[in-house]
Amino acid sequence: MSRTKNVLTLATAVGVVFGLAACAPAGTTQNAGGGEGEVECNVGIAMPTRSLERWINDGEGLSALLEEDGCTVDLQYADNETDQQISQIQNQVAGGAQILVVAAIDGETLGPVLEDAAGQGVTVIAYDRLINGTDAVDYYATFDNYQVGQLQGKFIEEQLDLAGGAGPFNLEPFAGSPDDNNAGFFFQGAWDVLQPYVESGQLVIPSNKLSATNDDWQSIGILGWGSDDAQAEMDNRLQSFYTGGQKVDVVLSPNDSLALGIEQSLLSAGYAPGADWPIITGQDADKANVQAILADQQSMTVWKDTRELGERVQTMIQQIVAGEDVEVNDEETYDNGVKVVPAYLLDPQVVTKDDVEPVLIESGFLEASDVGL
Numbered sequence: 001m002s003r004t005k006n007v008l009t010l011a012t013a014v015g016v017v018f019g020l021a022a023c024a025p026a027g028t029t030q031n032a033g034g035g036e037g038e039v040e041c042n043v044g045i046a047m048p049t050r051s052l053e054r055w056i057n058d059g060e061g062l063s064a065l066l067e068e069d070g071c072t073v074d075l076q077y078a079d080n081e082t083d084q085q086i087s088q089i090q091n092q093v094a095g096g097a098q099i100l101v102v103a104a105i106d107g108e109t110l111g112p113v114l115e116d117a118a119g120q121g122v123t124v125i126a127y128d129r130l131i132n133g134t135d136a137v138d139y140y141a142t143f144d145n146y147q148v149g150q151l152q153g154k155f156i157e158e159q160l161d162l163a164g165g166a167g168p169f170n171l172e173p174f175a176g177s178p179d180d181n182n183a184g185f186f187f188q189g190a191w192d193v194l195q196p197y198v199e200s201g202q203l204v205i206p207s208n209k210l211s212a213t214n215d216d217w218q219s220i221g222i223l224g225w226g227s228d229d230a231q232a233e234m235d236n237r238l239q240s241f242y243t244g245g246q247k248v249d250v251v252l253s254p255n256d257s258l259a260l261g262i263e264q265s266l267l268s269a270g271y272a273p274g275a276d277w278p279i280i281t282g283q284d285a286d287k288a289n290v291q292a293i294l295a296d297q298q299s300m301t302v303w304k305d306t307r308e309l310g311e312r313v314q315t316m317i318q319q320i321v322a323g324e325d326v327e328v329n330d331e332e333t334y335d336n337g338v339k340v341v342p343a344y345l346l347d348p349q350v351v352t353k354d355d356v357e358p359v360l361i362e363s364g365f366l367e368a369s370d371v372g373l
């Protein structure tokens with residue numbers, strides 16, 4: 001939203017990049033293909049929605065970093081409406097943005113608007129979510145999305161001692177928004193751990209929402225990642241498939257917004273934190289979910305320190321502006337259907353009740369008062 005009129009010149013940018021290079025983690029580099037001479041650091045940031053805490057942190061954090069570098073920044077949120085996001089990007093390019101940082105609402109639909117932008121020399125960084133079906137995406141900065149799912153799956157495996165042969169346990173699997181490229185990676189990461197136990201009968205899915213061999217995760221995806229929709233879906237499953245006194249033992253939830261809805265549904269159905277409360281996974285370390293973890297209503301969350309992602313994108317932008325090679329560490333995983341997008345993947349981390357204080361609060365990601373401590 002904020003617009004400042006500063007220009008980061010090539011000379012200053014090179015200085016900044018060289019300054020950072022000493023402490024940069026090892027990785028390969030990709031040529032930005034940028035032009036020569038003075039490049040204006042004029043950045044349009046397109047975020048999906050203000051309705052989720054993480055995107056507010058992401059957008060505001062990144063804007064602040066770029067403004068410190070003297071960049072002109074336009075930050076927009078699109079109410080999870082793709083058309084709105086497209087027109088915001090068009091306005092940003094018309095307003096002079098030379099670099100776009102886009103967290104796509106729908107990974108499939110931004111091709112044409114980004115191709116127009118690329119035609120005008122704009123560099124595009126896909127932020128957190130990949131943009132598919134176009135060559136007009138230059139770089140991708142994200143957390144390792146498959147790893148997020150693996151951490152959730154392995155957490156469940158360990159908690160239930162599945163590797164030791166325990167079971168059977170009742171599992172309800174959920175998946176994220178089918179239009180979000182990340183959601184498939186999250187699900188696959190988790191399912192690669194859990195699927196053998198569904199096959200062996202150690203994990204049973206009373207709702208039959210997915211069979212062991214069924215990899216059609218989109219059929220159980222919650223479009224738009226809404227808590228209310230997850231709650232309604234969990235209500236349906238509990239009312240339809242848990243009528244004979246059966247209990248849910250474990251819920252695979254890909255993120256915190258879904259976990260919140262699922263937890264509300266369990267509370268309304270009479271589950272109480274303690275003995276019969278299921279294991280529930282999450283992702284993002286949203287405040288409400290950290291409170292739920294402290295109240296024994298959620299077992300874990302996969303924390304992605306969005307400040308780190310912002311710093312990585314800041315570095316990419318400094319390198320692009322300087323006409324330097326852009327550092328990436330993955331050139332294999334993220335094929336968007338047209339090209340393999342050079343990516344920088346950061347490491348996600350499991351947070352449980354014991355980690356709230358030493359990890360989330362000590363690192364300054366959350367204030368103790370944010371979570372009632």
Ligand code: BGC
Binds near residue numbers: 054129183257
């Ligand atoms: C992000 C998650 C987030 C979800 C819903 C995903 O693309 O990677 O961190 O929970 O979108 O906004």
